Amino acid sequence: MSVSLQQHLQRCRKVVYDMNFTYVDAWRQQHPQGKVVGCFPVYIPREVIHAAGMLPVGIYGGGLEIEIDRADARVQSFICSISRSTLELGMSHYLKNFDAMYFTSVCDVARNLSGVWERNFPSVLVEYIHFPQNMESKSSVPYYSGEMRGLCQNLERIGNVTITDEQLRHSIQVYNENRALHRQLTTFKQENPGKLDASELYLLQRAGACLPVEEHTAMLREVLDELPRREGKRRDRIRVVLEGAFCEQPPLELIEIIEEAGCDIVASDFALGLMWFLEDVPVQGNPLENLARSYLTQSDYSSVRHYGLKRRDYSLVEKVRRVKADGVLFCIAKFCEPALIDYVTHKNTLEREGIPLVNFEFEEKMGVFENIRMQVETFAESILLFA
């Protein structure tokens, strides 16, 4: 019997905010020899972990669920909340069942966090993935596929397994399927904003960072089957694109308030790291080279990935036009340098193109949203009632 949409949403909420990672414990019981790999945002090539028979789990900080106690003794107060609370998760033993932690070259804080992790958790395999910075060099594919080969070797060592090309191809296929369903879900939201709240879409997608990919794929299929039959809310709202270079996650209430205040979020980058590629990664051929080539040529634009052939601000304008948005909300985590640096370019370009925008900052532990509500409501009114 299929599970209802409401039950799926409840399950997603439970999983996303479960800082005791009971779903990881459940997976380990079913896979006694299995290893669990924590993935710090934004993007991790999960196919590599999956091919090793291991469980990749997104670590998005502690949100409102935990108090920062031990981590503040090791990192400054002027870095982003996600880094502090992720370290707290480690120091307070919430991640005791994790065998490895992956970090990437998204920013200085993430880079240093990988070092802090290595020093404080010597029994855990810590990987710091250097993504290629040059998207056009002929050396980038061999370089990045070599990086991933190194990841495979370390996983083979800790898991006492062998990762074959065939397993990698299978994992690429499994993740292609999952990403395609993510894309279908976001398209559904764009076409039927009243039938799926942005906060619901957020939960459905973010659960994909926690659950085994096959389970998440099956869930998305059921959800997509049920959604068209759902009755929509009749709200008169503006359509917005929400940008935040995610990484640190906003409280769910913030997403709810944005929509409540008069904005249908018809496109966002909340699930950027889980969708990442604009098209399927080729399955045939050398799997690691395929992943590397897709990273260079098929990645979505992002503040944490070096410029490809196309500027990010132009990609944003294209997105606004494609989804027929009335404006852009910049929802940026406090102290997030990549997002704040890009904001300047984005703002200038949007203004030049005559696309309205508003900007506000958030923190994962934020509890009062009245100022943001007022900003968003005023922004929506200015477009809806007077444009």
Place this chain on the structure above:
Amino acid sequence: MAFTAGIDIGTRMTKTLIYNTDSKEIVAAVIDLTGHNLGAAAQRTFDAALAKAGLKAADIGYVATTGYGRYQVEFRNIQITEISCHSKGALKLFPKTQSVLDVGAQNSRAMRVAPNGRVTSFRMNEKCASGAGRFIERVAGALEIELDQFGPMSLKAANPQEISSVCAVLAESEVINHVTEGQEIEDILMGANNAVSDRIVALLRQVKVEPEVTLTGGVAKNAGMVKALENRLELSLNVSELSEYAGALGACVFASERLAKMGQRVAA
């Protein structure tokens, strides 16, 4: 014939208007105490307004809500801030309005408004209700007089008493002091009007006073307050019997504009 509804769920009173978008006239107006269940107050006044107009819910093409309970109405099409709605409502009542003072039970706001209803500047009172109707209510309560008697009685004041407290709660004890000193009730009432009007005028000065000035919100029914404000501003205020409904009226007008736009979109 198309109709819209504007529902203003205030902290004390909920106001619902039904508006004929063709004749641009109000066809029904209902006001009731808000109580603790904001959504229920909206539903109750909406149903009563429909009955008064002889309409069904399906006849209403668009529902706009405003006021502090605006998010609690499940059947709304849109919620709009009080700032926008009161400005729009004031312009509908007095088309030459350039400044708006909205004094409700819990909040006071001063707005500058462009001829199309766009708010160009606004200020609100601080978190407490010392510059709003709740202050007047507490004084009325302390003196055991009905709220609707407050205005007429205060106009008879010969020697208004000073009420210096900026806090509505502490003002009560100040009022009691005046009573024990044997001051006339009318003078104390006018003193309360003066105290509140001082704070409201300060808000208006921050957005720059530009006549015509229209007063909206429930406090507009207090003639003593109107006089106190006019004395301080040295101009006469626009006040209408519908001033208390200005937020709901603005919501109705916005709703009819949105309905017309949506109709154009469908036609296109």
